[in-house]
Amino acid sequence: xxxxxxxxxxxxxLGGHKGWARAWRDPEPRKTYDVIIVGGGGHxxxxxxxxxRNHGITNVAVLEKGWIGGGNVGRNTTIVxxxxxxxxxNHFYEHSLKLWExxxxxxxxxxxxxxxxxxxxxxxxxxxxAYARRGNAMRLxxxxxxxxxxxxxxxxxxxxxxxxxxxxxxxxxxxQRRGGTARHDAVAWGLARGADRLGVDIIQNCEVTGFERxxxxxxxxxxxxxxxxxxxxxIAVAGNTSRVAGMAGLELPIxxxxxxxxxxxxxxxxxxxxxxxxxxxxYISQSDxxxxxxxxxxxxxxxxxxxxxxxxxxxxxxIGCAMMPNVRRVRILRSWGGIMDMSMDGSPIISKTPIxxxxxxxxxxYGGFKATPxxxxxxxxxxxxxxxxAFNEALSLDRFATGHLLDEGGKGPTPKxx
Amino acid sequence: xxxxHCPHCGLRDHDEFSYVGDATKIRPNDPAAASPExxxxxxxxxxxxxxxxxxxxxHVYGCRAIVxxxxxxxxxxxxxxxxxxxxxxxAP
Numbered sequence: 029x030x031x032x033x034x035x036x037x038x039x040x041x042l043g044g045h046k047g048w049a050r051a052w053r054d055p056e057p058r059k060t061y062d063v064i065i066v067g068g069g070g071h072x073x074x075x076x077x078x079x080x081r082n083h084g085i086t087n088v089a090v091l092e093k094g095w096i097g098g099g100n101v102g103r104n105t106t107i108v109x110x111x112x113x114x115x116x117x118n119h120f121y122e123h124s125l126k127l128w129e130x131x132x133x134x135x136x137x138x139x140x141x142x143x144x145x146x147x148x149x150x151x152x153x154x155x156x157x158a159y160a161r162r163g164n165a166m167r168l169x170x171x172x173x174x175x176x177x178x179x180x181x182x183x184x185x186x187x188x189x190x191x192x193x194x195x196x197x198x199x200x201x202x203x204q205r206r207g208g209t210a211r212h213d214a215v216a217w218g219l220a221r222g223a224d225r226l227g228v229d230i231i232q233n234c235e236v237t238g239f240e241r242x243x244x245x246x247x248x249x250x251x252x253x254x255x256x257x258x259x260x261x262x263i264a265v266a267g268n269t270s271r272v273a274g275m276a277g278l279e280l281p282i283x284x285x286x287x288x289x290x291x292x293x294x295x296x297x298x299x300x301x302x303x304x305x306x307x308x309x310x311y312i313s314q315s316d317x318x319x320x321x322x323x324x325x326x327x328x329x330x331x332x333x334x335x336x337x338x339x340x341x342x343x344x345x346x347i348g349c350a351m352m353p354n355v356r357r358v359r360i361l362r363s364w365g366g367i368m369d370m371s372m373d374g375s376p377i378i379s380k381t382p383i384x385x386x387x388x389x390x391x392x393x394y395g396g397f398k399a400t401p402x403x404x405x406x407x408x409x410x411x412x413x414x415x416x417x418a419f420n421e422a423l424s425l426d427r428f429a430t431g432h433l434l435d436e437g438g439k440g441p442t443p444k445x446x
Numbered sequence: 447x448x449x450x451h452c453p454h455c456g457l458r459d460h461d462e463f464s465y466v467g468d469a470t471k472i473r474p475n476d477p478a479a480a481s482p483e484x485x486x487x488x489x490x491x492x493x494x495x496x497x498x499x500x501x502x503x504x505h506v507y508g509c510r511a512i513v514x515x516x517x518x519x520x521x522x523x524x525x526x527x528x529x530x531x532x533x534x535x536x537a538p
Contacts, residue, residue, distance in 0.1 A: 270494035281490040283468075284519070329448075329465040332496040332520045337447055339461040372490045428490040429482070441489050444465065 032136055051217060052096075052224035057231050060257035061089045063411060064249050066236050066272060067265035068092025070101035070212075070397065071389055073219035073230075074404020075262055075411070077135075080226035082405070083412035088228045091251060093235035097216040100267055103334075103366035104397040105289050105311060105323045107302050109146045109207035110171055113162045116422025116434045117375055118169045123419050124402025125171075125206060131401055137218030139210050140316065145301040146207030149181065149188075149351070151196040155306055159202040166204075174203045185303060187354050195350055196307035209302060209313050209321075215400060239276045244384045246276065262387045262411050264403075267367035268332075269390040276383060281372040281428045282391055283443040286331040286365040287323065288340055292358045294318030303351070310347040320358065322348060326368065326394075328444045336365045368393055374446030375434035378407050379416065379425040387411050388425060393446050448517070451527045454509040466502035468492055469514055469530070496520050500534065 040047050063079060065072045068090045079085045108128055110121035132138050150156045156175075163173035174180075177200045182190055188198060220230055231253070238250040239261070248257045265272045270282055295318050302313040312322040324344035327336045341363065349356050371377060371391030376399065378389050389407045392399065406417040416424065422434060439445040448460035471488055474480035480488075499519045502512050516526040516534045526534040 268496075270492070271496055279487075279491045279493070281492065283492050283494050284496070329460075329517075330468075330494065330499055330501065330519045331522065333522055337460070337522075339447070339459075429486045442467070443492075444467075 051221040052230050055229045055231065057089060057229065057234065057251070057253055057256050061229075062087040062259045063262065064088070064256060064258040064260075065090045065262045065264060066249065067263065068096050068220070068230060068232065069099045069264065069266070070215055070219065070400040071266070071403045071407065072262075072264040073216060073223055074400050075264060075389065075407045076228045076230075076404075077219050077223040077226065078404045078408035079412060080223060080228055082408060085412055086227035088223075089256065090223065090228060090230045091234045091236055091249070091256075092230070092232045093252075095232050096220050096230065097213050100366045100368075100396060101216045101400070102213055103289065103364060104212055105313070105321050106209045106212045106315075106397060107146065107207070107311060107313065108141065108210055108398040109204055109302075110398070111146065111148070111162065111166060111173060111202065111204045111207065113165050113436055114434055115169065117436060118166065118171065120402055120406070120419045120423065121399060122169065122171050123405070124399050127401035127405060128210065128398075129206075131215075131218070135218040135222040137214065137221060139214045139218050141208065141210040142316075143206050143208040144313075145203055145205045146304070147176070147181070147184065147201045147203045147301060148304045149201045149306040150199050151307040152199065156200055159200070163202050172204060172206050174205065176201045176203055184301070185299075188303070188351060189353050201306075207302065209315075211316075212397060219400075219404075236272060236275070241276070241383075244382075246383060246386050258385075260385045260387065260411055262389060262407060264389040264407065266369040266390055266392045266396055269369050269388075273381075273388065273390070276386055278381060278383070278388075280377075280390065280425075281441075283330050283370045284332050285326045285329070285368050285370045285444060286333055286336045287326050287368050287394060288336040288344070288363055288365045289321070289323040290341075290344065290360050290363045291315070292320040292322075292355075293361050295320065295358065305347055305351045308343075308347045310344060310351060312348065312352070319361065320355065326370070326444055327365075332367055334365045334367055370443035370446055372428060372441040372443060373433040373435040374437060374439065376403070376423055377425050378403060378410060378420040378423045380410065380414070381425060448522050448524060450503060450513065450515055450524055452505050452508060452511070452513050453527065453529050454511055455505065458505070458508060460503070462505060462507040463503040463513070464506045466504050466512065469500040469502045498525060502530065
């Protein structure tokens with residue numbers, strides 16, 4: 029298949045762009061695969077890609093009930109960062125961030141990864157102390173972080189509310205310059221194309237309806253397109269994990285919640301980084317098309333509905349106006365909801381399960397997108413080697429039973445708070 | 447907006463309430479006799495159904511009572527509400 033390059037672009041331009049081949053095949057499912065990945069989102073595709081690229085396992089199918097890019101990988105606010113406090117999380121997310129830095133070249137597909145910086149604002153002395161601690165923890169793990177004072181924040185973002193009237197005055201912030209955003213659709217398409225080129229079958233419109241078991245093993249996956257035998261099965265269906273894992277008889281420490289996101293009408297360049305509010309939950313950046321991309325809290329009740337309610341819309345807009353008064357008359361174009369796997373400690377699960385050849389990738393809470401390449405990398409390792417990678421040892425499913433929780437916020441087993 | 451029928455106050459908007467969570471989880475009757483696995487199931491594991499879900503809401507900006515609600519998580523439709531002591535009919 030043709031490499032994507034400026035030369036192929038010129039060649040196809042001369043041919044009226046009629047010669048482009050499809051980016052990935054549309055195969056019929058085979059009778060059997062060495063590995064079946066349930067879920068064709070970013071994590072499932074990345075897992076299939078790294079299974080083939082790092083481990084030479086190419087007899088792999090990715091089963092997607094809808095279409096590639098139609099789930100949470102196309103519903104997020106595209107933020108990438110690795111500013112975590114706890115070692116178990118920090119090493120994993122930093123590995124992922126390093127993979128992001130080379131992903132476009134690796135995939136021969138421009139994922140538009142832009143290291144424009146992620147700034148968390150602080151509004152109290154206690155918060156400044158907490159950020160100093162987190163920044164230091166990051167630096168001890170060789171992750172970049174800068175603690176800014178009020179002047180430092182004002183130099184970067186002079187239009188935030190620095191007035192005397194600010195309800196929550198800005199005291200400073202924690203900045204990770206290597207953080208940023210990526211084009212979420214391109215990530216899905218690039219990974220799908222990359223996996224396909226290595227021999228992986230990507231099967232869309234194929235919903236998993238059950239598992240066939242023999243003792244402690246899964247022997248086959250029942251789907252809307254027939255039964256497919258499998259050597260190993262990986263589940264990467266965040267949002268629907270409880271349902272799919274439930275078909276295999278697992279009960280999980282996860283609740284599904286709806287998280288809304290918003291995009292405004294396109295504007296001239298306004299915000300050149302990602303800014304998050306510290307006295308409430310709010311994050312904003314600007315896409316390359318000019319729309320402001322923003323979001324806030326969950327709706328705070330269990331939901332599978334992929335749409336939220338107006339009280340949260342009002343709350344998100346109120347915070348936005350309080351933080352950045354100059355957006356007050358900007359119009360919102362679209363809003364939508366995605367279903368989050370809210371885990372009981374706010375950290376993800378990439379793990380073996382009580383079933384011998386079933387592996388689980390779940391519990392991403394608000395933060396699955398940034399983990400996409402790292403998650404695929406370590407999940408592929410877990411499936412291929414039948415043991416966790418060093419970077420996901422701490423993300424095991426049994427940590428809830430053994431008490432080795434990874435609770436960044438110290439919030440306890442209340443999923444809506446993470 | 448979800449509208450919840452509070453048994454004390456009548457039909458109210460859901461933003462008067464704070465969501466508590468799954469109402470099917472019952473704390474072990476005899477804490478001293480409960481095994482670590484019993485506690486694990488009680489504290490961490492959830493059915494997380496797509497469909498009717500039995501849950502508690504706290505009417506924090508109203509009468510401040512806890513209300514039991516049966517709500518469909520796929521549509522947000524409230525199917526039944528009552529006191530915590532009541533057992534609500536599971537939807538057909």
